Amino acid sequence: MYRLVQGEKTRLRPAAWGFSDVELRRRYQWSLDDELQYWSGAIPGGRYFAQFSATVGQRDWPSDGRRISYAILTNHEELIGMVSCYNIDRRKQTGEIGIYIGEKDRWSEGYGTDALITFLRHLFDDLGFQSVYLHTYESNLRAQHSYDRVGFSPEEARRRYSTRLGYHNEVRMTITRDVFASRHGLRQTAAVR
Numbered sequence: 001m002y003r004l005v006q007g008e009k010t011r012l013r014p015a016a017w018g019f020s021d022v023e024l025r026r027r028y029q030w031s032l033d034d035e036l037q038y039w040s041g042a043i044p045g046g047r048y049f050a051q052f053s054a055t056v057g058q059r060d061w062p063s064d065g066r067r068i069s070y071a072i073l074t075n076h077e078e079l080i081g082m083v084s085c086y087n088i089d090r091r092k093q094t095g096e097i098g099i100y101i102g103e104k105d106r107w108s109e110g111y112g113t114d115a116l117i118t119f120l121r122h123l124f125d126d127l128g129f130q131s132v133y134l135h136t137y138e139s140n141l142r143a144q145h146s147y148d149r150v151g152f153s154p155e156e157a158r159r160r161y162s163t164r165l166g167y168h169n170e171v172r173m174t175i176t177r178d179v180f181a182s183r184h185g186l187r188q189t190a191a192v193r
């Protein structure tokens with residue numbers, strides 16, 4: 001069920017399998033990056049590294065089953081980001097997606113789009129999801145370009161207030177299993193489940 005998922009230029013590893021000390025330190029550095037926090041909203045951090053490493057497991061993969069997170073690795077096993085599905089509603093078979101590439105010098109090289117396609121294939125194919133959605137800032141054109149390539153459609157924009165951004169517009173985007181399947185394909189076995 002939860003497994004290592006191979007994409008074209010990324011592979012996803014369940015966060016529940018844990019992280020090396022080097023990887024955890026890298027993630028902690030991401031949490032301190034203002035630009036990354038600005039665009040992504042809520043990268044888990046902590047006052048100190050020790051606090052971060054003691055709490056991040058519960059945040060990545062809480063025991064209530066409402067969130068699952070995967071490390072985004074390159075094909076050379078380098079940790080470059082995280083992708084998760086949260087607010088999981090098992091009855092409606094849906095959830096909200098969050099993604100970031102923490103290594104900023106890897107932005108716009110296709111890793112985020114590949115990781116997202118790989119993650120959605122896993123959600124739709126292995127884990128029984130029927131649709132997923134996400135929210136992004138209207139000003140986040142890079143993210144929207146990537147989501148558009150994956151096949152997400154914008155649904156509605158809403159005006160929000162946050163201490164970090166003040167008033168801003170947020171776009172909700174969704175994709176169903178059928179749209180994903182016609183765009184990217186699912187494995188043959190998915191049809192007989």
Ligand SMILES: CC(C)(COP(=O)(O)OP(=O)(O)OC[C@H]1O[C@@H](n2cnc3c(N)ncnc32)[C@H](O)[C@@H]1OP(=O)(O)O)[C@@H](O)C(=O)NCCC(=O)NCCS
Nearest residue numbers: 039100101107108109110111112113136141142143145146
């Ligand atoms: C959003 C994010 C996950 C996308 O991953 P990525 O690996 O950088 O994206 P990709 O390279 O796969 O795709 C980005 C696309 O946007 C394009 N792009 C880059 N900057 C752009 C801009 N200012 N305007 C429009 N398109 C832009 C890229 O050229 C690329 O398109 P292409 O593949 O057709 O050339 C990553 O940039 C990131 O982590 N950003 C910071 C955190 C964040 O915004 N998270 C999402 C919160 S909703």
